Ligand SMILES: Nc1ncnc2c1ncn2[C@@H]1O[C@H](COP(=O)(O)OP(=O)(O)O)[C@@H](O)[C@H]1O
């Protein structure tokens with residue numbers, strides 16, 4: 585799925601006045617490409633991802649996903665777009681603490697409409713694909729390392745075969761070695777599944793290995809590489 589962003593602006597009304605989180609941002613990412621976004625805290629990275637994922641609506645501008653401008657969809661259609669096309673990965677893994685890794689992924693499959701009889705098998709496949717051992721798959725998040733929890737959240741993001749994965753600082757809570765492995769895993773996915781990936785990161789080493797890098801500064805975007 586290709587993505588083309590044109591003139592995207594987002595302003596928030598904060599108590600101290602208007603904040604322009606994104607200022608006429610334009611860029612594109614082609615199908616199967618792995619793009620990274622870097623920038624200091626407060627530069628607009630999370631705002632950009634939330635607009636791309638239709639979690640929020642822009643103040644101005646267009647977001648074309650293939651041929652549809654998702655900024656103009658009705659709330660109902662935005663929800664459908666999110667559910668069908670997007671997988672989210674966050675810095676905080678956002679797993680449900682009282683469910684096992686396997687059950688966390690099965691729940692996502694249930695939301696995606698998969699039949700009960702097929703869920704366990706598919707969840708096992710996904711968790712195996714992201715490198716979780718069978719005994720680890722049965723553990724609750726608290727009994728897994730940070731890197732393993734992030735693998736579970738990636739398996740969950742992949743559950744309904746999204747065309748795009750949006751990852752907001754997915755390695756922010758991991759040591760750099762583990763972070764690199766998580767990025768390698770995302771890279772494999774972009775190649776094998778043709779999943780388009782947009783990942784925010786602070787780690788310039790990691791960003792340098794993606795297909796292209798954009799930089800946000802005070803809500804403005806520049807091409808850093810690619
Ligand atoms: N809901 C909100 N209300 C008001 N201001 C916000 C809101 N969300 C983000 N901002 C502001 O927008 C700017 C960009 O924030 P954000 O996108 O979270 O940056 P980043 O993810 O790069 O740290 C910051 O100045 C932040 O304080």
Ligand SMILES: [Mg+2]
Pocket residue numbers: 629630631752
């Ligand atoms: Mg952020």
